[in-house]
Amino acid sequence: METTTANPTYKLELTSSPHVHSRWSTKQAMWFVVIALIPALISAVIFFGPYQLLIVLTSIVFCIGTEFLIKKIRKRKVTVTDGSAVITGLLLGLILPPNFSLSSTAIGAVFAIAVGKEIFGGLGYNIFNPALVGRAFLQAAFPVAITTWTKPNFAVDTVTSATPLAAYKFDKVFTSVQPMFFGNIGGSLGETSALAILIGGIFLIAVGVVNYRVPLAMILGMILFAGIFWGIDPVKYPNPLFQIFAGGFLFGTFFMATDWVTSPITSKGMWIFGLGIALLVVVIRIFGGLPEGVMYAILIMNSVVPIINRYTYPKIFGEAK
Amino acid sequence: MILMNHTKTFRGGIHPHEQKELTENRSFEVMPRPKQIIIPLTQHLGKPAKPIVKKGSEVKAGEIIAEQDGFISAGIHSPVSGKVSKITVGSTVTGFPKDAIVIESKDANDIVLMPSLDPEKVSAEEIRERVKLAGIVGQGGAAFPTYVKLSPPNDKKIEIVILNGCECEPYLTRDYRYMVERTTDLITGLRLIMKAVGVNKGAIGIENNKPEAINKLKEAVKNSPDISIEVLETKYPQGAEKMLIKAVTGKEVPPGKLPFDVGAVIQNIGTAIAIYDAVVKGEPQLTAALTVSGLGVNQPKNLIVRVGTPLADILDFCGGVKENAVKVVVGGPMMGVAQYDFSAPVMKATSGILVLTEEEINDHEETPCLRCGKCVDVCPLNLIPTKLARLSSLEKFEEAEQLSITVCMECGTCTYTCPANLPLVQWIRFGKQRVMALQRERESA
Numbered sequence: 181m182e183t184t185t186a187n188p189t190y191k192l193e194l195t196s197s198p199h200v201h202s203r204w205s206t207k208q209a210m211w212f213v214v215i216a217l218i219p220a221l222i223s224a225v226i227f228f229g230p231y232q233l234l235i236v237l238t239s240i241v242f243c244i245g246t247e248f249l250i251k252k253i254r255k256r257k258v259t260v261t262d263g264s265a266v267i268t269g270l271l272l273g274l275i276l277p278p279n280f281s282l283s284s285t286a287i288g289a290v291f292a293i294a295v296g297k298e299i300f301g302g303l304g305y306n307i308f309n310p311a312l313v314g315r316a317f318l319q320a321a322f323p324v325a326i327t328t329w330t331k332p333n334f335a336v337d338t339v340t341s342a343t344p345l346a347a348y349k350f351d352k353v354f355t356s357v358q359p360m361f362f363g364n365i366g367g368s369l370g371e372t373s374a375l376a377i378l379i380g381g382i383f384l385i386a387v388g389v390v391n392y393r394v395p396l397a398m399i400l401g402m403i404l405f406a407g408i409f410w411g412i413d414p415v416k417y418p419n420p421l422f423q424i425f426a427g428g429f430l431f432g433t434f435f436m437a438t439d440w441v442t443s444p445i446t447s448k449g450m451w452i453f454g455l456g457i458a459l460l461v462v463v464i465r466i467f468g469g470l471p472e473g474v475m476y477a478i479l480i481m482n483s484v485v486p487i488i489n490r491y492t493y494p495k496i497f498g499e500a501k
Numbered sequence: 502m503i504l505m506n507h508t509k510t511f512r513g514g515i516h517p518h519e520q521k522e523l524t525e526n527r528s529f530e531v532m533p534r535p536k537q538i539i540i541p542l543t544q545h546l547g548k549p550a551k552p553i554v555k556k557g558s559e560v561k562a563g564e565i566i567a568e569q570d571g572f573i574s575a576g577i578h579s580p581v582s583g584k585v586s587k588i589t590v591g592s593t594v595t596g597f598p599k600d601a602i603v604i605e606s607k608d609a610n611d612i613v614l615m616p617s618l619d620p621e622k623v624s625a626e627e628i629r630e631r632v633k634l635a636g637i638v639g640q641g642g643a644a645f646p647t648y649v650k651l652s653p654p655n656d657k658k659i660e661i662v663i664l665n666g667c668e669c670e671p672y673l674t675r676d677y678r679y680m681v682e683r684t685t686d687l688i689t690g691l692r693l694i695m696k697a698v699g700v701n702k703g704a705i706g707i708e709n710n711k712p713e714a715i716n717k718l719k720e721a722v723k724n725s726p727d728i729s730i731e732v733l734e735t736k737y738p739q740g741a742e743k744m745l746i747k748a749v750t751g752k753e754v755p756p757g758k759l760p761f762d763v764g765a766v767i768q769n770i771g772t773a774i775a776i777y778d779a780v781v782k783g784e785p786q787l788t789a790a791l792t793v794s795g796l797g798v799n800q801p802k803n804l805i806v807r808v809g810t811p812l813a814d815i816l817d818f819c820g821g822v823k824e825n826a827v828k829v830v831v832g833g834p835m836m837g838v839a840q841y842d843f844s845a846p847v848m849k850a851t852s853g854i855l856v857l858t859e860e861e862i863n864d865h866e867e868t869p870c871l872r873c874g875k876c877v878d879v880c881p882l883n884l885i886p887t888k889l890a891r892l893s894s895l896e897k898f899e900e901a902e903q904l905s906i907t908v909c910m911e912c913g914t915c916t917y918t919c920p921a922n923l924p925l926v927q928w929i930r931f932g933k934q935r936v937m938a939l940q941r942e943r944e945s946a
Contacts, residue, residue, distance in 0.1 A: 193862075194841055196839070196927050197830075197913050197926075198836070200517060200861060201862065201916070202863070202918050203863065204865075204875070206868040262868060303871070304869030441871055441872050442872075443872075446885070447878070493885055493904070494883040496882060496884065497881065497883050499755060499756060
């Protein structure tokens with residue numbers, strides 16, 4: 181055929197359908213999460229001072245370094261540009277107490293990536309949230325340092341350095357919701373300001389990185405389970421609003437439990453996962469020896485995600501109910 | 502649950518870039534007759550047609566050149582007057598070479614038509630017979646012989662005929678142009694189908710991104726209480742049979758069952774027009790209406806071309822291909838077939854030719870599955886694409902079968918969405934074929 185287009189001189193791609201792809205990519209989703217964490221980072225600096233940036237930076241640098249090294253040693257493709265190590269570093273940094281030692285931070289970061297992620301084969305294969313694995317390790321290794329809290333910058337006399345949960349647990353003192361909402365309370369770097377967390381969290385839901393189901397299930401679950409106890413004895417047990425705003429619950433709700441890799445893939449599974457975390461948090465906070473339970477609640481629920489997935493496959497379209 | 506949406510639709514699905522603006526306001530142009538016409542004998546689902554001409558035979562436009570062979574098959578007519586130069590194996594747009602009749606066309610406008618029938622008086626039997634004689638096949642992509650679909654088994658009670666005006670594939674605007682340019686013919690076509698299958702209820706499902714067509718259709722049926730225009734949410738794959746039936750009637754076609762089983766007959770817009778042309782004008786299916794689009798083609802158009810026109814001629818007619826084109830697809834971007842040989846001809850059911858650039862394809866680096874669950878969320882059939890793809894890649898076909906891999910209609914919604922850019926539907930397609938082979942083995946054992 182002598183027509184001009186019959187034998188193109190350029191190369192044509194021959195792949196099977198579909199031939200177009202959405203704007204989604206792993207990298208883009210990861211960088212959205214990084215952006216969403218910026219308000220929490222800012223709140224850490226406002227309430228606890230610029231030193232906290234060093235903690236977060238140390239955590240990020242050691243996360244990236246560890247991933248880079250392990251990939252090199254295992255002779256695998258270096259994937260640090262996907263942004264996932266940056267997220268783990270950011271998340272870990274933001275759940276450490278203010279003025280935490282940099283060397284301990286580094287140890288936690290190495291552990292988070294090495295044991296939390298790379299041992300399983302890297303991104304996509306890990307069972308547990310790597311940042312929480314790092315935090316759990318630090319909790320075991322440095323139990324005193326990790327529960328040493330700093331007074332926030334704008335603390336009035338009545339505000340102590342103790343976190344609202346510790347104040348409740350050990351002194352039966354309830355913190356009012358307003359300081360917890362803005363973040364003028366004792367607590368981990370990025371966990372004190374509900375406002376900052378909500379800005380980031382709602383952004384993630386709006387752009388579609390986070391499915392609303394897990395956060396909604398956790399918050400509704402908290403209202404339900406904490407509400408039951410509160411209903412039984414409102415003097416002894418904290419009200420649901422306090423439970424939601426205190427400690428790491430909101431941070432865990434929007435940034436930890438929603439981690440793609442370690443949360444369920446089915447709709448029903450997401451509800452069960454979120455409700456399960458809320459129940460465990462309430463149980464640990466009320467009956468456990470520790471004032472806070474979000475970290476363990478999420479790690480425990482991470483471990484049952486494969487089973488949750490398996491038993492919550494949706495009904496195939498058109499199949500009898 | 503947060504956004505209450507009252508427009509009828511189905512669960513799941515995606516919103517790809519529509520890209521309809523490239524061609525939606527361009528009226529159909531009739532492409533001049535090409536010098537050479539290549540007619541594959543397999544243009545439909547089922548057995549190839551049997552050629553009744555030989556090398557050297559003189560043929561007239563409209564004359565039958567290959568006969569229907571068996572129940573599921575369709576006859577083929579010459580779209581031009583001319584001389585058969587050879588019968589040989591040639592490339593087709595499906596990617597598989599097939600036997601084809603090659604005709605050198607003559608500069609003559611004579612055409613053999615069947616007698617015109619009055620759409621008011623024609624009987625169901627006459628309609629079916631005419632559709633069969635005209636060699637009409639479904640224009641929705643699968644190219645199923647239409648007269649078979651107009652002959653539902655007696656034990657199935659058909660309640661409604663639904664015309665599929667969704668055109669949910671991005672880029673394509675062929676059905677849209679038909680709805681706008683031939684509105685009354687389309688309604689007559691729908692009535693002919695309703696008569697053929699013996700129902701008195703008709704509907705046209707159309708996505709809400711086509712307001713002009715919706716208005717014209719509503720105007721055309723304002724005195725016809727038996728035909729409703731169903732405005733549906735613009736969402737891919739709204740035009741998939743099961744999704745369309747769900748949106749219009751609320752019924753779900755069970756896995757392995759057909760629309761017949763829930764009392765519905767679905768026909769494409771182009772098919773209804775072809776039926777109109779066959780009955781009222783006496784024309785066999787000689788032409789294909791298609792959209793030539795994509796950022797890689799110089800002049801996007803909606804065209805009426807003769808069946809058998811090589812892709813190369815059409816691309817030339819549309820001003821040629823730009824330098825940054827990387828892919829040529831026949832059909833829509835979600836389910837179409839990438840082309841490697843532009844000598845392949847347009848077939849009866851060809852709906853579009855897309856010339857795509859890197860920018861439109863939006864390919865990313867592939868990463869491991871991040872278990873985000875987006876594929877599960879968007880799968881309109883409630884499958885677990887990531888799991889099925891993984892099982893297929895590990896060749897665990899029995900497990901994939903238990904998870905209903907054969908239900909997959911390969912709409913590609915999962916692959917489109919996947920942030921890790923995994924070839925999900927591609928693996929599932931592979932797994933599905935293997936599972937179906939295993940099932941056939943089991944049955945014959």
